[in-house]
Amino acid sequence: MSPRRRAGDRGAHPPDRARRAALPLVLATILCAATLASCGGAGRHARSAATPPRAGAVDGAAVDAGAAGAGAVVSVGATPISLATYDHWMAIGAATVATPKPAGPLPKAVEYRPPDFTACIAHLRAVTPAGASTASLRSRCNGIYASIRRRVLQFLITAYWLRGEAAQMHMSPSRAEVRQAFERERQTYYPTAAAFGRLREASRQTIADLEFAAETRMLSVRLLARFTAAAQARNHNEPEQAIVAAFNRQIESTWRPRTDCRRGYVVEDCSPDDPKN
Secondary structure (H helix, E strand, O other), X not given: OOOOOOOOOOOXXXXXXXXXXXXXXXXXXXXXXXXXXXXXXXXXXXXXXOXXXXXXXXXXXXXXXXXXXXXXXXXXXXXEEEHHHHHHHHHHHHHOOOOOOOOOOOOOOOOOOOOOOHHHHHXXXXXXXXXXXXXXXXXXXXXXXXXXXXXXXHHHHHHXXXXXXXXXXXXXXXXXXXXXXXXXXXXXXXXXXXXXXXXHHHHOOXXXXXXXXXXHHXXXXXXXXXXXXXXXHHOOOOOHHHHHHHHHHHHHHHHHHHEEEOOOOOOXXXXXXXXXX
């Protein structure tokens, strides 16, 4: 299941909501270009205050103490997404706005810090024809920032919806399974140390981040397969597109009401009762 939209940056052409479950590998492209397998959050090892907690049984599981202590910007059931986690992924999002060329230097990361956007304005002024006003450049920076913010929050929320659903179904993968999935993807898309190192340098992702995405894709495949088997047992002629759409509706109807977002961090996946930004 992959997030719906990521407007205007990094070759952004993600699937819409109705295709989220059908294209699990596309999830990775939310933050990183030029690959179907390159984004994620945390595993059981190498966790820090900046990496997401690994969800067990959401709505009843023990939550990550570091994340809870840092203050959650979003909570999916009992699992918090801390401000440190959000900031970590915003840095990745900012680093992956510009698509690196296959050869040559990596693009310089630009800081998008509201409300002034000083660094962003300076960057745009250096690459934009003369004559653009500061106000127009600030508006562009704000648009890029809003896009990064939206896709980061949707990415994390989607990931924890899947973890919560899998926990309830007793389908959470083991640490070994996650590691194996990550290694398969790394060997497929980045078979050399140089290619993998370039990915990490360009995107600022850790191994834990990449494993988080591999686990999310694994859960998407498993949950959709289970849902499809049950749907086809009831009606073996049901079209695949209809099954995928029904799967999406079920996940959203279950988890959106249990997704609480703090003011300033509200996206469409948040509970309808949350305050608007």
